[in-house]
Amino acid sequence: MSVSPIFIGIAGASASGKSLLAGTIYEELRNTIGGHSIAIIKEDSYYQEQSDLTFEERTAINYDHPNAFDHDLLIDHIDQLHQGREVDIPIYDYTVHNRSEEKRPLSPVPVIIIEGILILHDKAIRKRLDAKVFMDTPLDVCLLRRLRRDISERGRTVDSVIEQYKRTVRPMFLEFIEPTKQFADIIVPRGGKNRVAIEMIKARILQMLAN
Numbered sequence: 001m002s003v004s005p006i007f008i009g010i011a012g013a014s015a016s017g018k019s020l021l022a023g024t025i026y027e028e029l030r031n032t033i034g035g036h037s038i039a040i041i042k043e044d045s046y047y048q049e050q051s052d053l054t055f056e057e058r059t060a061i062n063y064d065h066p067n068a069f070d071h072d073l074l075i076d077h078i079d080q081l082h083q084g085r086e087v088d089i090p091i092y093d094y095t096v097h098n099r100s101e102e103k104r105p106l107s108p109v110p111v112i113i114i115e116g117i118l119i120l121h122d123k124a125i126r127k128r129l130d131a132k133v134f135m136d137t138p139l140d141v142c143l144l145r146r147l148r149r150d151i152s153e154r155g156r157t158v159d160s161v162i163e164q165y166k167r168t169v170r171p172m173f174l175e176f177i178e179p180t181k182q183f184a185d186i187i188v189p190r191g192g193k194n195r196v197a198i199e200m201i202k203a204r205i206l207q208m209l210a211n
């Protein structure tokens with residue numbers, strides 16, 4: 001019998017703790033429901049393919065605007081998984097601002113967490129989510145965390161993180177990301193280590209699985 005997954009969406013500013021929250025729920029639920037029962041999809045995997053542009057051109061792109069994403073492909077993958085079909089998820093390489101050659105096959109599993117800055121922006125995605133979470137971490141905290149993460153993990157410099165923050169990250173957060181908080185079922189203050197929020201989301205997932 002094929003599985004029709006439950007989809008949980010986690011949105012919020014860059015470096016607000018979406019990945020940490022998703023990863024924590026994943027690790028802790030694996031122990032309860034099994035490793036083959038839960039998976040994470042990153043919205044970042046669906047940044048537009050742009051091999052036709054030079055590295056300099058790709059560096060100048062606004063990666064915080066909804067148009068930077070191929071949400072149609074993400075919606076198609078959610079629907080395929082819903083119908084019990086395996087999908088090939090693109091793998092994104094931040095250091096070169098492009099999709100890599102490889103893809104990650106994902107079979108339908110009972111619980112799929114989808115996390116990304118604009119995951120609550122499109123109505124078509126929202127209506128496919130069974131629970132919607134928004135990380136409400138203060139922007140100055142996000143900037144400090146992003147600075148450290150992007151330098152150590154995404155090949156950035158202090159100057160490039162600050163320049164991009166002023167040019168796109170902050171303005172697009174205010175224009176497109178923060179307004180999606182209204183669509184959330186659960187708003188998580190402070191970030192990915194909020195223990196009460198983690199327990200509540202896990203309990204809700206287990207309840208949905210039982211029904």
Ligand SMILES: Nc1ncnc2c1ncn2[C@@H]1O[C@H](COP(=O)(O)OP(=O)(O)O)[C@@H](O)[C@H]1O
Nearest residue numbers: 013014015016017018019020145149191192193
């Ligand atoms: N509550 C927290 N306390 C300390 N560091 C955190 C906390 N939440 C996230 N981080 C760190 O901040 C960085 C950004 O978090 P991440 O989960 O990658 O954010 P997002 O997925 O929203 O971009 C990571 O290095 C992560 O380990």
Ligand SMILES: O=c1ccn([C@@H]2O[C@H](COP(=O)(O)O)[C@@H](O)[C@H]2O)c(=O)[nH]1
Nearest residue numbers: 013014015044063064094097098117169
């Ligand atoms: O090529 C790229 C693609 C994305 N970004 C930045 O990444 C964040 C979204 O990822 P988080 O894990 O939520 O931080 C977004 O703010 C983009 O600015 C990039 O710099 N380069």
